[in-house]
Amino acid sequence: MPASTFYKWLDRPATPREARRGLLDEAVKASFDDSGGTPGTYGSPRVFEDLVEDGWNVSVNTVADSMRRQGLQGRSPKRKRRGLTRPDKAAAPIGDLVRRDFNAEAIDEKWCGDLTEIPTDEGKLYLATVEDLASRRLPGFAIGSHHDAELAKAALCMAAAVRGGDVAGVIFHSDKGGEGGFNWSLQHLDREVVCDGCWEASAGDPCDAGEDVVAGSAVDCAA
Template identity: 60%
Template sequence: MRERTRGTQAVACGECGAGDGARCSQTLGRPLGQGSDASVGLAAVIATQRVEHGIPHAVSCRALGVSQAWFYKWCHSDGSPRRARRKALAATIGYLFAKHKRTYGSPRITADLRDMGWRVSVNTVAALMREQGLVARRKRRRHGTTKPDKSARKAPDLLGRDFSPRDHPNLAWVGDLTEIPTDEGKLHLASVIDLHSRRVPGFAMGVHHDAALARAALCMAIAVRGGSVAGVIFHTDQGGEYTGELFASACRSARVTQSMGRTGSALDNAAAESFNSTLEWELLRNNHFHTREEARHAVAAWIDEYNVERRHSTNGMLSPVDYERACGQQRSEQPAGEQHAQKRAA
Protein backbone atom coordinates (compact mmCIF):
# COMPACT_ATOMS: atom_id res chain seq x y z
CA MET A 1 0.00 0.00 0.00
CA ARG A 2 1.36 3.41 -1.02
CA GLU A 3 2.30 5.61 1.92
CA ARG A 4 0.63 9.02 1.96
CA THR A 5 2.34 12.18 3.09
CA ARG A 6 -0.27 14.04 5.13
CA GLY A 7 -0.83 17.71 4.28
CA THR A 8 1.62 17.68 1.36
CA GLN A 9 1.11 18.09 -2.37
CA ALA A 10 3.18 16.53 -5.15
CA VAL A 11 5.68 19.30 -5.80
CA ALA A 12 8.97 18.66 -7.56
CA CYS A 13 12.07 20.54 -6.42
CA GLY A 14 13.98 22.32 -9.13
CA GLU A 15 17.32 21.39 -7.53
CA CYS A 16 17.03 17.67 -6.89
CA GLY A 17 13.73 16.65 -8.54
CA ALA A 18 12.18 15.43 -5.31
CA GLY A 19 8.41 15.13 -5.48
CA ASP A 20 5.32 13.32 -4.21
CA GLY A 21 5.83 14.82 -0.77
CA ALA A 22 9.46 13.73 -0.41
CA ARG A 23 11.76 16.11 1.41
CA CYS A 24 14.16 18.02 -0.78
CA SER A 25 17.77 16.84 -0.59
CA GLN A 26 18.96 20.45 -0.74
CA THR A 27 18.52 20.87 3.04
CA LEU A 28 15.28 22.87 3.02
CA GLY A 29 14.81 21.82 6.62
CA ARG A 30 18.03 23.41 7.85
CA PRO A 31 18.30 26.96 9.21
CA LEU A 32 19.35 29.73 6.89
CA GLY A 33 23.09 29.71 6.29
CA GLN A 34 23.36 25.89 6.29
CA GLY A 35 21.53 25.25 2.99
CA SER A 36 21.81 26.29 -0.63
CA ASP A 37 20.43 29.39 -2.34
CA ALA A 38 17.36 27.31 -3.23
CA SER A 39 16.28 27.24 0.42
CA VAL A 40 16.54 31.03 0.63
CA GLY A 41 14.52 31.48 -2.54
CA LEU A 42 11.82 29.04 -1.43
CA ALA A 43 11.45 30.73 1.94
CA ALA A 44 11.22 34.12 0.25
CA VAL A 45 8.41 32.83 -1.96
CA ILE A 46 6.47 31.66 1.09
CA ALA A 47 7.01 34.99 2.82
CA THR A 48 5.67 37.01 -0.08
CA GLN A 49 2.56 34.92 -0.73
CA ARG A 50 0.64 36.35 2.21
CA VAL A 51 1.72 39.94 1.50
CA GLU A 52 0.95 39.87 -2.22
CA HIS A 53 -1.83 37.29 -2.49
CA GLY A 54 -3.23 36.81 1.02
CA ILE A 55 -2.18 33.13 1.19
CA PRO A 56 -1.45 32.00 4.78
CA HIS A 57 2.06 30.79 5.53
CA ALA A 58 0.75 27.39 6.66
CA VAL A 59 -0.90 26.78 3.28
CA SER A 60 2.25 27.73 1.36
CA CYS A 61 4.41 25.53 3.58
CA ARG A 62 2.15 22.51 3.05
CA ALA A 63 2.03 23.09 -0.69
CA LEU A 64 5.81 23.26 -0.96
CA GLY A 65 6.52 20.39 1.41
CA VAL A 66 8.42 22.27 4.11
CA SER A 67 7.76 22.57 7.82
CA GLN A 68 6.38 25.74 9.36
CA ALA A 69 9.00 25.49 12.10
CA TRP A 70 11.80 25.79 9.52
CA PHE A 71 10.06 28.72 7.81
CA TYR A 72 9.55 30.70 11.04
CA LYS A 73 13.16 30.07 12.06
CA TRP A 74 14.20 31.47 8.69
CA CYS A 75 11.95 34.52 9.20
CA HIS A 76 13.74 35.44 12.42
CA SER A 77 17.24 35.06 11.01
CA ASP A 78 19.20 38.29 10.58
CA GLY A 79 19.85 37.77 6.88
CA SER A 80 16.30 37.03 5.75
CA PRO A 81 14.81 39.14 2.93
CA ARG A 82 11.85 39.79 5.22
CA ARG A 83 14.11 41.48 7.77
CA ALA A 84 15.87 43.38 4.99
CA ARG A 85 12.53 44.56 3.61
CA ARG A 86 11.40 45.72 7.04
CA LYS A 87 14.61 47.69 7.53
CA ALA A 88 14.25 49.28 4.09
CA LEU A 89 10.62 50.13 4.83
CA ALA A 90 11.54 51.70 8.18
CA ALA A 91 14.24 53.79 6.52
CA THR A 92 11.81 54.96 3.83
CA ILE A 93 9.24 55.91 6.46
CA GLY A 94 11.89 57.95 8.28
CA TYR A 95 12.78 59.74 5.05
CA LEU A 96 9.15 60.59 4.25
CA PHE A 97 8.50 61.76 7.82
CA ALA A 98 11.45 64.16 7.59
CA LYS A 99 10.48 65.25 4.07
CA HIS A 100 7.07 66.35 5.29
CA LYS A 101 8.61 68.16 8.28
CA ARG A 102 7.15 65.79 10.90
CA THR A 103 3.57 66.66 9.91
CA TYR A 104 2.46 63.36 8.30
CA GLY A 105 0.95 60.56 10.37
CA SER A 106 0.66 56.91 9.36
CA PRO A 107 -2.29 57.31 6.89
CA ARG A 108 -0.51 59.92 4.75
CA ILE A 109 2.84 58.13 5.01
CA THR A 110 1.10 54.93 3.85
CA ALA A 111 -0.35 56.75 0.84
CA ASP A 112 3.13 58.01 -0.08
CA LEU A 113 4.58 54.52 0.24
CA ARG A 114 1.91 52.99 -1.98
CA ASP A 115 2.61 55.60 -4.64
CA MET A 116 6.25 54.51 -4.45
CA GLY A 117 5.27 50.89 -5.06
CA TRP A 118 5.24 49.52 -1.50
CA ARG A 119 2.46 47.08 -0.61
CA VAL A 120 1.93 47.89 3.04
CA SER A 121 -0.88 48.49 5.53
CA VAL A 122 -1.52 51.52 7.72
CA ASN A 123 -1.08 49.36 10.84
CA THR A 124 2.38 48.23 9.74
CA VAL A 125 3.43 51.81 9.04
CA ALA A 126 2.05 52.96 12.39
CA ALA A 127 3.98 50.20 14.20
CA LEU A 128 7.26 51.10 12.47
CA MET A 129 6.70 54.78 13.25
CA ARG A 130 6.19 53.95 16.93
CA GLU A 131 9.38 51.88 16.95
CA GLN A 132 11.31 54.88 15.63
CA GLY A 133 9.57 57.41 17.88
CA LEU A 134 8.07 59.26 14.91
CA VAL A 135 5.03 61.20 16.13
CA ALA A 136 3.31 63.74 13.89
CA ARG A 137 2.66 67.17 15.32
CA ARG A 138 -0.84 67.79 16.63
CA LYS A 139 -2.71 70.93 15.71
CA ARG A 140 -3.91 73.13 18.52
CA ARG A 141 -7.05 75.16 18.50
CA ARG A 142 -6.19 78.63 17.27
CA HIS A 143 -7.55 81.94 18.48
CA GLY A 144 -9.41 83.96 15.87
CA THR A 145 -8.62 87.51 14.82
CA THR A 146 -12.12 88.46 13.67
CA LYS A 147 -13.20 92.04 14.34
CA PRO A 148 -16.96 92.26 13.77
CA ASP A 149 -18.74 95.37 12.59
CA LYS A 150 -21.96 95.30 14.60
CA SER A 151 -23.68 97.87 12.41
CA ALA A 152 -22.89 96.19 9.07
CA ARG A 153 -25.25 94.03 7.05
CA LYS A 154 -24.89 90.29 7.73
CA ALA A 155 -25.46 87.66 5.07
CA PRO A 156 -27.37 84.50 6.07
CA ASP A 157 -25.54 81.25 6.79
CA LEU A 158 -26.15 79.17 3.66
CA LEU A 159 -23.88 76.25 4.58
CA GLY A 160 -25.11 75.42 8.08
CA ARG A 161 -21.74 73.89 9.03
CA ASP A 162 -21.85 71.56 6.02
CA PHE A 163 -18.24 71.65 4.82
CA SER A 164 -18.31 68.29 3.08
CA PRO A 165 -16.66 68.04 -0.36
CA ARG A 166 -18.81 69.30 -3.24
CA ASP A 167 -19.18 67.32 -6.46
CA HIS A 168 -17.79 70.10 -8.64
CA PRO A 169 -15.39 73.03 -8.26
CA ASN A 170 -16.75 76.54 -7.66
CA LEU A 171 -19.93 75.51 -5.85
CA ALA A 172 -18.87 76.60 -2.35
CA TRP A 173 -15.81 78.50 -1.15
CA VAL A 174 -14.79 79.43 2.38
CA GLY A 175 -12.47 82.23 3.46
CA ASP A 176 -10.79 83.72 6.49
CA LEU A 177 -7.94 85.99 7.58
CA THR A 178 -5.05 85.11 9.84
CA GLU A 179 -1.84 86.80 10.94
CA ILE A 180 1.82 85.83 10.59
CA PRO A 181 4.31 87.27 13.12
CA THR A 182 7.61 88.77 11.92
CA ASP A 183 10.27 91.01 13.47
CA GLU A 184 8.92 93.89 11.38
CA GLY A 185 5.38 93.36 12.66
CA LYS A 186 2.41 91.29 11.60
CA LEU A 187 1.77 90.12 8.05
CA HIS A 188 -1.89 89.34 7.35
CA LEU A 189 -3.09 86.54 5.08
CA ALA A 190 -6.52 86.28 3.43
CA SER A 191 -7.37 82.94 1.84
CA VAL A 192 -10.09 81.40 -0.33
CA ILE A 193 -10.61 77.62 -0.16
CA ASP A 194 -12.75 75.54 -2.54
CA LEU A 195 -14.72 72.88 -0.64
CA HIS A 196 -14.64 70.60 -3.70
CA SER A 197 -10.98 69.72 -3.21
CA ARG A 198 -9.67 71.95 -0.37
CA ARG A 199 -7.59 73.77 -2.97
CA VAL A 200 -6.61 77.38 -2.26
CA PRO A 201 -7.24 79.17 -5.58
CA GLY A 202 -6.85 82.62 -4.07
CA PHE A 203 -4.84 84.29 -1.33
CA ALA A 204 -3.38 87.70 -0.58
CA MET A 205 -0.94 89.06 2.00
CA GLY A 206 -0.49 92.58 3.31
CA VAL A 207 0.30 94.84 6.23
CA HIS A 208 -3.32 95.78 6.86
CA HIS A 209 -6.11 93.51 8.08
CA ASP A 210 -8.87 95.02 5.95
CA ALA A 211 -11.48 94.55 3.23
CA ALA A 212 -8.99 95.37 0.47
CA LEU A 213 -6.95 92.32 1.44
CA ALA A 214 -10.02 90.08 1.48
CA ARG A 215 -11.08 91.44 -1.92
CA ALA A 216 -7.60 90.79 -3.39
CA ALA A 217 -7.80 87.13 -2.35
CA LEU A 218 -11.27 86.85 -3.89
CA CYS A 219 -10.11 88.44 -7.15
CA MET A 220 -7.19 86.01 -7.37
CA ALA A 221 -9.51 83.04 -6.84
CA ILE A 222 -11.84 84.27 -9.58
CA ALA A 223 -8.92 84.70 -11.99
CA VAL A 224 -7.43 81.28 -11.21
CA ARG A 225 -10.83 79.67 -11.79
CA GLY A 226 -11.10 81.18 -15.25
CA GLY A 227 -12.86 84.47 -14.53
CA SER A 228 -16.40 83.08 -14.41
CA VAL A 229 -17.64 81.76 -11.06
CA ALA A 230 -21.24 82.99 -11.10
CA GLY A 231 -23.35 81.27 -8.46
CA VAL A 232 -20.55 80.19 -6.14
CA ILE A 233 -21.31 80.56 -2.43
CA PHE A 234 -18.50 82.28 -0.51
CA HIS A 235 -18.77 81.55 3.21
CA THR A 236 -16.88 83.60 5.82
CA ASP A 237 -17.33 84.87 9.35
CA GLN A 238 -18.94 88.22 10.15
CA GLY A 239 -15.69 90.17 10.29
CA GLY A 240 -15.80 93.75 9.13
CA GLU A 241 -13.57 92.85 6.17
CA TYR A 242 -16.39 90.75 4.71
CA THR A 243 -19.48 92.70 5.81
CA GLY A 244 -18.35 96.06 4.41
CA GLU A 245 -19.51 97.54 1.12
CA LEU A 246 -16.10 97.21 -0.55
CA PHE A 247 -16.11 93.42 -0.33
CA ALA A 248 -19.86 93.08 -0.88
CA SER A 249 -19.58 95.10 -4.08
CA ALA A 250 -16.82 92.81 -5.39
CA CYS A 251 -19.03 89.79 -4.70
CA ARG A 252 -22.00 91.31 -6.52
CA SER A 253 -19.86 92.18 -9.55
CA ALA A 254 -18.68 88.57 -9.82
CA ARG A 255 -22.17 87.19 -9.01
CA VAL A 256 -20.78 85.52 -5.90
CA THR A 257 -23.31 84.80 -3.14
CA GLN A 258 -22.14 85.68 0.35
CA SER A 259 -22.76 83.41 3.34
CA MET A 260 -21.69 84.08 6.93
CA GLY A 261 -21.35 82.12 10.13
CA ARG A 262 -21.48 83.64 13.57
CA THR A 263 -18.58 85.66 14.93
CA GLY A 264 -16.54 83.82 17.55
CA SER A 265 -17.83 80.38 16.55
CA ALA A 266 -14.99 78.38 14.99
CA LEU A 267 -17.38 75.59 14.03
CA ASP A 268 -19.35 77.96 11.80
CA ASN A 269 -16.28 78.33 9.58
CA ALA A 270 -14.48 75.11 10.46
CA ALA A 271 -12.92 74.43 7.05
CA ALA A 272 -11.18 77.80 6.92
CA GLU A 273 -10.14 77.52 10.57
CA SER A 274 -8.66 74.10 9.83
CA PHE A 275 -6.59 75.52 6.98
CA ASN A 276 -5.22 78.28 9.20
CA SER A 277 -4.36 75.77 11.93
CA THR A 278 -2.53 73.60 9.40
CA LEU A 279 -0.54 76.62 8.22
CA GLU A 280 0.36 77.49 11.79
CA TRP A 281 1.54 74.00 12.72
CA GLU A 282 3.27 73.03 9.51
CA LEU A 283 5.01 76.33 8.75
CA LEU A 284 4.75 79.07 11.36
CA ARG A 285 5.41 77.11 14.54
CA ASN A 286 8.99 76.18 13.65
CA ASN A 287 10.04 79.16 11.55
CA HIS A 288 11.09 82.63 12.61
CA PHE A 289 10.70 85.41 10.04
CA HIS A 290 12.84 88.54 10.28
CA THR A 291 10.97 90.47 7.59
CA ARG A 292 7.51 90.48 6.08
CA GLU A 293 9.03 89.76 2.68
CA GLU A 294 10.69 86.63 4.03
CA ALA A 295 7.37 85.48 5.49
CA ARG A 296 5.54 86.32 2.27
CA HIS A 297 7.79 84.06 0.19
CA ALA A 298 7.61 81.21 2.71
CA VAL A 299 3.81 81.30 2.94
CA ALA A 300 3.38 81.46 -0.84
CA ALA A 301 5.69 78.45 -1.28
CA TRP A 302 3.82 76.54 1.45
CA ILE A 303 0.42 77.20 -0.17
CA ASP A 304 1.77 76.01 -3.52
CA GLU A 305 2.96 72.79 -1.87
CA TYR A 306 -0.37 72.51 -0.04
CA ASN A 307 -2.25 72.63 -3.35
CA VAL A 308 0.04 70.40 -5.38
CA GLU A 309 1.52 67.87 -2.94
CA ARG A 310 -0.17 67.76 0.47
CA ARG A 311 -2.49 64.78 0.86
CA HIS A 312 -5.98 65.31 2.28
CA SER A 313 -8.10 62.64 3.91
CA THR A 314 -11.25 64.21 2.44
CA ASN A 315 -9.74 63.69 -1.03
CA GLY A 316 -8.98 60.03 -0.55
CA MET A 317 -5.38 60.94 0.32
CA LEU A 318 -4.87 62.90 -2.92
CA SER A 319 -3.60 66.46 -3.09
CA PRO A 320 -6.17 69.11 -4.11
CA VAL A 321 -4.73 69.44 -7.63
CA ASP A 322 -4.54 65.66 -8.14
CA TYR A 323 -8.08 65.25 -6.81
CA GLU A 324 -9.47 67.87 -9.18
CA ARG A 325 -7.63 66.24 -12.07
CA ALA A 326 -9.00 62.79 -11.17
CA CYS A 327 -12.55 64.11 -10.80
CA GLY A 328 -12.30 65.98 -14.10
CA GLN A 329 -11.14 62.85 -15.88
CA GLN A 330 -13.97 60.84 -14.33
CA ARG A 331 -16.53 63.42 -15.46
CA SER A 332 -15.12 63.45 -18.99
CA GLU A 333 -15.72 59.71 -19.22
CA GLN A 334 -19.37 60.02 -18.18
CA PRO A 335 -22.18 60.37 -20.74
CA ALA A 336 -23.35 63.97 -21.20
CA GLY A 337 -26.78 63.19 -19.73
CA GLU A 338 -25.31 61.98 -16.44
CA GLN A 339 -23.11 65.08 -16.17
CA HIS A 340 -26.11 67.42 -16.59
CA ALA A 341 -28.10 65.44 -14.00
CA GLN A 342 -25.27 65.73 -11.46
CA LYS A 343 -24.97 69.48 -12.01
CA ARG A 344 -28.71 69.96 -11.48
CA ALA A 345 -28.55 67.90 -8.28
CA ALA A 346 -25.61 69.98 -7.04
Protein backbone atom coordinates in the same frame (compact mmCIF):
# COMPACT_ATOMS: atom_id res chain seq x y z
CA MET B 1 16.07 50.89 69.20
CA PRO B 2 15.62 52.59 72.57
CA ALA B 3 13.28 55.58 72.59
CA SER B 4 16.05 57.77 74.00
CA THR B 5 18.18 57.08 70.92
CA PHE B 6 15.34 58.10 68.60
CA TYR B 7 14.68 61.39 70.41
CA LYS B 8 18.39 62.11 70.51
CA TRP B 9 18.46 61.69 66.72
CA LEU B 10 15.51 64.07 66.37
CA ASP B 11 17.20 66.72 68.50
CA ARG B 12 20.54 66.53 66.73
CA PRO B 13 21.68 69.70 64.93
CA ALA B 14 21.14 69.79 61.18
CA THR B 15 24.07 68.77 59.04
CA PRO B 16 25.54 71.40 56.70
CA ARG B 17 23.87 69.63 53.77
CA GLU B 18 20.47 69.62 55.47
CA ALA B 19 20.85 73.27 56.47
CA ARG B 20 21.71 74.23 52.89
CA ARG B 21 18.74 72.28 51.59
CA GLY B 22 16.45 74.15 53.98
CA LEU B 23 17.80 77.51 52.84
CA LEU B 24 17.50 76.45 49.20
CA ASP B 25 13.87 75.42 49.71
CA GLU B 26 13.12 78.83 51.22
CA ALA B 27 14.77 80.63 48.30
CA VAL B 28 12.96 78.45 45.75
CA LYS B 29 9.58 79.07 47.39
CA ALA B 30 10.21 82.82 47.60
CA SER B 31 11.00 82.97 43.87
CA PHE B 32 8.00 80.79 43.02
CA ASP B 33 5.62 82.85 45.16
CA ASP B 34 6.79 86.06 43.48
CA SER B 35 7.12 84.71 39.91
CA GLY B 36 7.95 88.12 38.50
CA GLY B 37 4.72 89.64 39.78
CA THR B 38 2.45 86.79 38.69
CA PRO B 39 2.51 84.47 41.74
CA GLY B 40 2.78 80.75 41.23
CA THR B 41 3.56 80.78 37.52
CA TYR B 42 7.32 80.17 37.40
CA GLY B 43 8.59 76.72 36.51
CA SER B 44 11.99 75.35 37.55
CA PRO B 45 13.97 77.05 34.71
CA ARG B 46 12.74 80.54 35.68
CA VAL B 47 13.23 79.89 39.42
CA PHE B 48 16.72 78.61 38.60
CA GLU B 49 17.52 81.87 36.80
CA ASP B 50 16.36 83.86 39.83
CA LEU B 51 18.53 81.86 42.19
CA VAL B 52 21.62 82.16 39.98
CA GLU B 53 21.12 85.94 39.90
CA ASP B 54 20.99 85.87 43.70
CA GLY B 55 24.32 84.04 43.86
CA TRP B 56 23.20 80.45 44.31
CA ASN B 57 25.43 77.75 42.80
CA VAL B 58 22.80 75.17 41.88
CA SER B 59 21.59 73.26 38.84
CA VAL B 60 18.15 73.44 37.31
CA ASN B 61 17.61 69.80 38.32
CA THR B 62 18.32 70.65 41.97
CA VAL B 63 15.76 73.45 41.76
CA ALA B 64 13.25 71.07 40.17
CA ASP B 65 13.82 68.57 43.01
CA SER B 66 13.21 71.31 45.57
CA MET B 67 9.98 72.36 43.88
CA ARG B 68 8.82 68.76 43.68
CA ARG B 69 9.66 68.24 47.34
CA GLN B 70 7.55 71.26 48.29
CA GLY B 71 4.70 70.50 45.91
CA LEU B 72 5.31 73.63 43.82
CA GLN B 73 4.22 73.48 40.19
CA GLY B 74 4.35 76.41 37.81
CA ARG B 75 1.34 77.26 35.69
CA SER B 76 1.03 79.41 32.60
CA PRO B 77 -0.90 82.64 33.12
CA LYS B 78 -4.15 82.76 31.21
CA ARG B 79 -3.87 84.86 28.12
CA LYS B 80 -6.79 86.61 26.56
CA ARG B 81 -7.23 85.38 23.03
CA ARG B 82 -7.35 88.22 20.58
CA GLY B 83 -9.26 87.32 17.46
CA LEU B 84 -9.06 89.22 14.20
CA THR B 85 -12.80 89.06 13.64
CA ARG B 86 -14.70 92.20 14.58
CA PRO B 87 -18.45 91.93 13.92
CA ASP B 88 -19.80 94.78 11.80
CA LYS B 89 -22.88 95.89 13.73
CA ALA B 90 -23.93 98.30 10.99
CA ALA B 91 -24.12 95.63 8.29
CA ALA B 92 -27.37 93.91 7.38
CA PRO B 93 -27.56 90.28 8.57
CA ILE B 94 -26.62 87.58 6.08
CA GLY B 95 -27.96 84.03 6.27
CA ASP B 96 -25.72 81.02 6.83
CA LEU B 97 -26.08 79.10 3.56
CA VAL B 98 -23.44 76.54 4.50
CA ARG B 99 -25.04 75.58 7.85
CA ARG B 100 -21.78 74.05 9.09
CA ASP B 101 -21.61 71.63 6.16
CA PHE B 102 -18.04 72.25 5.04
CA ASN B 103 -18.10 69.68 2.27
CA ALA B 104 -18.77 70.28 -1.42
CA GLU B 105 -19.30 67.86 -4.29
CA ALA B 106 -18.09 70.15 -7.05
CA ILE B 107 -15.43 72.79 -7.63
CA ASP B 108 -16.67 76.38 -7.24
CA GLU B 109 -19.73 75.29 -5.28
CA LYS B 110 -18.57 76.53 -1.86
CA TRP B 111 -15.66 78.76 -0.92
CA CYS B 112 -14.63 79.83 2.55
CA GLY B 113 -12.46 82.74 3.61
CA ASP B 114 -10.04 83.18 6.46
CA LEU B 115 -7.63 85.76 7.82
CA THR B 116 -4.46 84.69 9.64
CA GLU B 117 -1.98 86.79 11.61
CA ILE B 118 1.68 85.84 11.02
CA PRO B 119 4.25 87.21 13.51
CA THR B 120 7.68 87.93 12.00
CA ASP B 121 10.92 89.49 13.24
CA GLU B 122 10.05 92.66 11.34
CA GLY B 123 6.43 92.92 12.49
CA LYS B 124 3.08 91.30 11.80
CA LEU B 125 1.86 90.12 8.42
CA TYR B 126 -1.68 89.09 7.54
CA LEU B 127 -2.67 86.29 5.17
CA ALA B 128 -6.12 86.39 3.57
CA THR B 129 -7.16 83.13 1.91
CA VAL B 130 -10.03 81.82 -0.18
CA GLU B 131 -10.40 78.04 -0.08
CA ASP B 132 -12.49 75.83 -2.34
CA LEU B 133 -14.24 73.33 -0.05
CA ALA B 134 -14.35 70.66 -2.77
CA SER B 135 -10.65 70.57 -3.67
CA ARG B 136 -9.34 71.96 -0.34
CA ARG B 137 -7.06 74.17 -2.43
CA LEU B 138 -6.55 77.92 -2.28
CA PRO B 139 -7.54 79.59 -5.55
CA GLY B 140 -6.93 82.96 -3.93
CA PHE B 141 -4.67 84.43 -1.29
CA ALA B 142 -2.99 87.71 -0.43
CA ILE B 143 -0.38 88.82 2.12
CA GLY B 144 -0.10 92.32 3.54
CA SER B 145 0.93 94.32 6.56
CA HIS B 146 -2.67 95.38 7.30
CA HIS B 147 -5.87 93.32 7.51
CA ASP B 148 -8.01 95.72 5.54
CA ALA B 149 -10.34 95.96 2.56
CA GLU B 150 -7.53 95.84 0.01
CA LEU B 151 -6.18 92.57 1.42
CA ALA B 152 -9.60 90.91 1.28
CA LYS B 153 -10.24 92.28 -2.20
CA ALA B 154 -6.89 90.99 -3.48
CA ALA B 155 -7.57 87.45 -2.23
CA LEU B 156 -11.06 87.36 -3.76
CA CYS B 157 -9.97 88.81 -7.09
CA MET B 158 -7.14 86.30 -7.34
CA ALA B 159 -9.60 83.44 -6.69
CA ALA B 160 -11.98 84.75 -9.35
CA ALA B 161 -9.14 85.19 -11.86
CA VAL B 162 -7.76 81.70 -11.23
CA ARG B 163 -11.22 80.27 -11.91
CA GLY B 164 -11.49 82.18 -15.17
CA GLY B 165 -13.73 84.94 -13.86
CA ASP B 166 -16.84 82.75 -13.89
CA VAL B 167 -17.94 82.68 -10.25
CA ALA B 168 -21.71 82.76 -10.74
CA GLY B 169 -23.50 80.83 -7.99
CA VAL B 170 -20.49 80.37 -5.73
CA ILE B 171 -21.36 80.38 -2.02
CA PHE B 172 -18.64 82.28 -0.16
CA HIS B 173 -18.60 81.64 3.59
CA SER B 174 -16.65 83.08 6.49
CA ASP B 175 -17.21 84.13 10.09
CA LYS B 176 -19.01 87.37 10.82
CA GLY B 177 -16.90 90.47 10.88
CA GLY B 178 -15.80 93.41 8.81
CA GLU B 179 -12.65 94.94 7.43
CA GLY B 180 -12.76 98.70 7.13
CA GLY B 181 -14.64 99.73 3.99
CA PHE B 182 -15.26 96.17 2.87
CA ASN B 183 -17.45 93.57 4.56
CA TRP B 184 -14.97 90.75 4.06
CA SER B 185 -16.48 88.30 6.50
CA LEU B 186 -20.12 89.23 5.94
CA GLN B 187 -19.72 88.66 2.20
CA HIS B 188 -21.41 91.84 0.99
CA LEU B 189 -19.42 91.44 -2.19
CA ASP B 190 -19.82 94.51 -4.36
CA ARG B 191 -19.71 93.23 -7.95
CA GLU B 192 -18.36 96.55 -9.22
CA VAL B 193 -15.73 96.98 -6.53
CA VAL B 194 -14.51 93.40 -6.26
CA CYS B 195 -15.02 91.67 -9.58
CA ASP B 196 -17.85 90.92 -11.96
CA GLY B 197 -20.02 87.94 -11.16
CA CYS B 198 -23.02 86.71 -9.22
CA TRP B 199 -22.31 85.74 -5.63
CA GLU B 200 -24.28 84.06 -2.91
CA ALA B 201 -23.21 85.21 0.53
CA SER B 202 -23.04 83.12 3.68
CA ALA B 203 -22.05 84.16 7.18
CA GLY B 204 -21.38 81.95 10.17
CA ASP B 205 -20.96 82.86 13.83
CA PRO B 206 -18.29 85.35 14.98
CA CYS B 207 -16.20 82.41 16.19
CA ASP B 208 -17.08 79.70 13.69
CA ALA B 209 -14.65 76.95 14.71
CA GLY B 210 -15.50 74.67 11.81
CA GLU B 211 -14.58 77.26 9.22
CA ASP B 212 -11.36 78.11 11.05
CA VAL B 213 -10.31 74.45 11.14
CA VAL B 214 -11.00 73.94 7.44
CA ALA B 215 -9.25 77.12 6.37
CA GLY B 216 -6.38 76.58 8.78
CA SER B 217 -5.72 73.13 7.37
CA ALA B 218 -5.57 74.55 3.87
CA VAL B 219 -3.09 77.21 4.95
CA ASP B 220 -0.90 74.54 6.56
CA CYS B 221 -0.94 72.50 3.35
CA ALA B 222 -0.14 75.55 1.25
CA ALA B 223 2.80 76.42 3.49
